[in-house]
Amino acid sequence: MSLMESLKWRSAVRNFDLAKKVSKNDLESLLEAGNLTATSMGLQPFKIVVVDNEELQKQMVSLSYNQQQVADASHILIFAIDTNVNQENIDAYIDRVVEVRGVKEEDLEGYKNSVSNYLSMMDQDTKLQWATKQAYIALGTVMTVASELKIDSCAMEGFDSLQYQELLNLGSKELMPVVILPIGYRSDKEQMASLPKVRKTRDNFVIEINESEPVEFK
């Protein structure tokens, strides 16, 4: 199946087959895809927490507006942002560049300073929003790769972030869940997936600015 066909096949699945588990290999591919995602300045200010635990997943239902898919899915991927992005993150990134690319730390001094300056201009709220945007890029990448692997998923914002943080003891790691992705395989009960996709028409979605359709200045 082409990537475009996979994107058309993908649907937000709410009815997962309890008996079907995503293989370790496929799970690793999804996590690697999340890790390969581009992020602002390369800082990756989030982690993916993998939950594969029947008991915890059952408890998550009531923390997710009673959405049953969190209990039935094979795994729950939780995209959790760093709540304390600071100089340590930048230093860790620089150390990693040195390790992976074998470059000298002093050669990265200019880049390090520009990243520090950029982050220092953000207040805490802005930093959390910035980190959340990065996590959502990874969410999109993981969903796309999942569709290529014919793994179903359902992006979810409908959950209580603070209660998830508490349940999974993520506060101690300075992490805050922002969006979650149950993954697995659709059950026979899933009906939405076979319905045509509802999307804007192209004309209502794309605005073209070029020589033949220039911007109209007032």
Ligand SMILES: Cc1cc2nc3c(=O)[nH]c(=O)nc-3n(C[C@H](O)[C@H](O)[C@H](O)COP(=O)(O)O)c2cc1C
């Ligand atoms: C960021 C995000 C959050 C979402 N939150 C939920 C959710 O909490 N519960 C749910 O059932 N679906 C959720 N959805 C699924 C959307 O409702 C669904 O993607 C949309 O209706 C389009 O349908 P499709 O994905 O099947 O094409 C979410 C989707 C995204 C991208």
